[in-house]
Amino acid sequence: MKILGCLFVLLCIALVLLFLLRVVLFKTGLIYVVKKWWRFIEDCFHVYQFFKVPEFNHGMQENQLYRKVCVYLNSLASIEDSDFTNLFTGKKQGEIVLRLDPNQVVEDNFLGARISWINEEASKNRTFVLKIRKADKRRILRPYLQHIHTVADELDQMKKDLKLYMNVGRDQNGSNARWRSVAFSHPSTFETIAMESDLKNKVKYDLESFLKAKQYYHRLGRVWKRSYLLFGPSGTGKSSFVAAMANFLSYDVYDLDLSKVSDDSDLKFLLLQTSSKSVIVIEDLDRFLTEKSTAASLSGILNFMDGILSSCCAEERVMVFTMNGKDQVDPAILRPGRIDVHIHFPLCDFTAFKTLANSCLGLKDHKLFPQVEEIFQSGASLSPAEISELMIANRNSPSRALKSVISALQTDGDGRGAATVGRRLCHDGPRKTVEEIGEPSGVFCREDAYPVKEFKKLYGLLRIKSNRKTPSFDLSAVQKDG
Secondary structure, three states: OHHHHHHHHHHHHHHHHHHHHHHHHHHHOHHHHHHHHHHHHHHOOOOEEEEEEEOEOOOOOEOHHHHHHHHHHOOOHHHHHOOOEEEEEOOOOOOEEEEEOOOOEEEEEEOOEEEEEEEEEOOOOEEEEEEEEHHHHHHHHHHHHHHHHHHHHHHHHHHOOOEEEEEOOOOOOOOOOOEEEEEOOOOOOOOOOOOOHHHHHHHHHHHHHHHOOHHHHHHOOOOOEEEEEEEOOOOOOHHHHHHHHHHHHOOEEEEOOHHHOOOHHHHHHHHHOOOOOEEEEEOOHHHHHHHOOOOOOHHHHHHHHHOHHHHHHOOOEEEEEEEOOOOOOOHHHHOOOOOOEEEEOOOOOHHHHHHHHHHHHOOOOOOOHHHHHHHHHOOOOOOHHHHHHHHHHOOOOHHHHHHHHHHHHHHOOOOOOOOOOOOOOOOOOOOOOEOOOOOOOOOOOOOOOOEOHHHHHHHOOOOOOOOOOOOOOOOHHHHHHO
16 A cells, blocks of 8 residues: 555656646747757758749749749748748738748758758848658659649739839849838729729720730730830829729739949849739830930840740739820830730810819719810819819818819810811721721820731721821721621
């Protein structure tokens, strides 16, 4: 009995000691030290292989696998066990987002195998390093990488967060990353753009046709990209239109500032680092060309638009160039192939005014509308930005807002819209297929375009003779035939 009593006492003491040891280990954090030591000892009995996933490939293009790995690792619960983890405010109220800090390790498990990722960040490049046991490599490597692709794609679909990229000058440490990004949250859509509804539909039809035309472009031996020129006075909505295009396509936006480009090679390098499913924008191109305020030459810009590099690296991209006017621009910039669609943004007319009144004031009709229409017909006009600002400033009183617009049109807008008064619609004529589409009132306007037979099946658009010497093209005929 005494022996059993002693054994029971020893058992109780052992349990108490184990409990105290557990408390000490977990309360003080010594358990993490023990785990770290155990992992170190365990590693001594295994052979590991390392795989690097650099941010850029040898051609200095963005490595899509790096982006997918980044998305995947930041979704792991084990990121909280890293020694250093960055905390950010999420988009939702009260949401906290964790992001892996440079030179930290994240553990993962897949099919019973333990995997480690190291987030290395050197002076020039960022790299993820995959650490895996050689005994597990043949069994899990390919399935694990496929798993990363699948999870990252699912997370991207769930988030659908668009980004706005801006190019920066070369930094002193020689970093290869030339683009910096922020969340793209511009609210502009085709519904909020002050443009005739049928014209918006033509724009959306062109973009939808582009999205579905990958195989068709490849069959023709052409790069699957589309380029637009938006030209018109300041304040007519060109930048908002670019944002509406990006939101419609769900494409990221690359805002290319030519003043930060050091030479033609740098311009090519920036194109290399853009990703597919993106809108590449160069604003005020005419100003850079006339004032020569960029180090990039005209030849470099032409090659950027449709050179060999553009043919190889501009797949599934939309290029947009904005100008205040194209009269002073070299015709080589405007030729088909470099610019597929010309879109003119005129000063505000009565139709655009009604759209603005509906958006800003919630008015679909008002007793002052006939007076406003009469003033527009007399040749007065303002930019949509000027009119919308007057409406926003007086949004609490729609009548006062309309009166302020009338006053501004009578004083500041006299004669500004004369060029748009009596703008002619194209008359019906012989039908021929063309690559570009034209609209005299400002939606699509292509001059000196050449017929392209291979686009007949893609667009089925009509070439219309106008009373001008240079041809312009009208999409309204398409709707009549449909």
